[in-house]
Amino acid sequence: MPETNLTMVNRASFGSVFAETLRQNWKQVLYWGLGCGAMGFFTISLLPYSGFLEAYQKIIEMLPPEFYQAFLGEDTAFAATPEGYLSGEFFSWIVLMYALYAVIAGLNVTVNEEESGTLDILLSLPLPRWRVIVEKTAAFAIIITGMILLSFVGLWAGELLTDALVIDTGRIAESVLNMLPSALLVLGFTVFAASIFRARSTVTRLGGAIIVGSFFVELLGGMANQTSLARTLTVLSFYHYYDPAGVIQYGFNWENIGILLAATVVLLAGAVWRFQQRDLGV
Template sequence: MLNLLWIELKKRGTAVVGWGVGIGAYLALIMAMSPQLAPQFANIDLASIPIYQAFGMNEDFSFATIAGLIAVYVSFVGLTIAIYAVLTGASALVGEEEDGTLEITLSLPMPRWQIVLTKAIAIAISLLVVLLIAFLGYLTVFSGVEADLNGDITLSELFQSTIESWPLAFLFAMFTMFMGAYLPRRAHALTMGLTLLIGGYLFNNLAEQAGPLKDFRLYLPFYYNVGGRVLTDGLDWGKMATLTIAGLVFLFLAVLSFQRRDVTVGQWPWARLRGKSQ
């Protein structure tokens, strides 16, 4: 199992570094530019503009201070890492099946559930490493803007706001991996993952502005991602636990689905059931 885990981690190495550096560069740029941008946004009520509301901007966010501006843009980390989670989740099982490499993995003296679990652990570690690399972006510029922050944001709070996105990414990765074990093609798994990601993100933000729809946000992943509010309110361990547990449920479903999957056949679930009933 450890050998397979190491192989899974190595083959994700390039993507992990690339996504981590990319997100880290974004965070470093935002922090470096905030002292100059905050005064320009001080008298602009961006939260009242519908397009900004669609991206989660509301009265809780303030553009008038450096700390508030950083909090606004930190909120996009969860969305970005979730995109990588969907991509790597779709590649874990059905992606390897289409590439012709899954049969080699299945030839190992390991039960199928252990293979799925090993891949899930590798994905979870990879997501964490992406966020840790991204945090280095803060470290590169923090000393240069620390005086302008006036103690409103500490390095510890920035670290917490970065790591807080891990449960969200874990959920999306496990959901897409489950879709990859259940549906016949990688494109189908990607479609389901991206639909939940994009649709859930936009609906969660827009529903916040519409009273009758607010209650439905409880069923959406992004409702449990605090984002930039970590810098003012701290970590919400309850919401993080909810996302993690939901991710584990999808992992369990992925194990069950992969146990019953006819590898390389590429059947729809109902076709598999019909074949077994005949």
């Protein structure tokens, strides 16, 4: 009999891939979170200047109504409120930055390792394939959450410096957290795409397409009339369920959050299933 196999003696530890992914990527929380937080700080710090919001409203009114209606609703007066301003000038686009990171993170779950060949080493260890997807995705979900929370710190710091500002910090917090389901959906989509297509370039393009596509589908749908196909298609856009203007005015929309999270779970389940079935690295 061979000398004792050391793996046989010990049980393969659960969470090791999760911990290593966090260890390797935690600095991204600082880079992206502080970057986006600084943008939030800058955006909110403009608010106290006298006449700023009035000037902002005039700019909004100069735009074609369909354009701002797509993101801010039909009430132009809302645009002149601090909440409306933050919604239009920060929350409406910063989510795209987190979605972009979600694509990068999604690439790091399997396809980057598959293309570089390190996945061969990883999966030659006593590690089921589903654990690679679940543990790495969980780690990146936490990293994205950390980034998003840091952007709240930026907004909150900016709010502290603006005594005259009457704005509900709780609503800002909700608006910040509202970005998470959208980012997770893009993460889930990218992981799913990587479970089908093995080429990093293809997955990157698909990840980019869902961000840009969702944005423009929502934009064009918002500009179209209620019964048009363009409006109907908005249900396919994650941006449709993001609704920053609605959340900062009325709080979380749990139905939208539920739809995004459910879609994320479905995509991840599909990714696990497909990844379990197929050949690797060919």
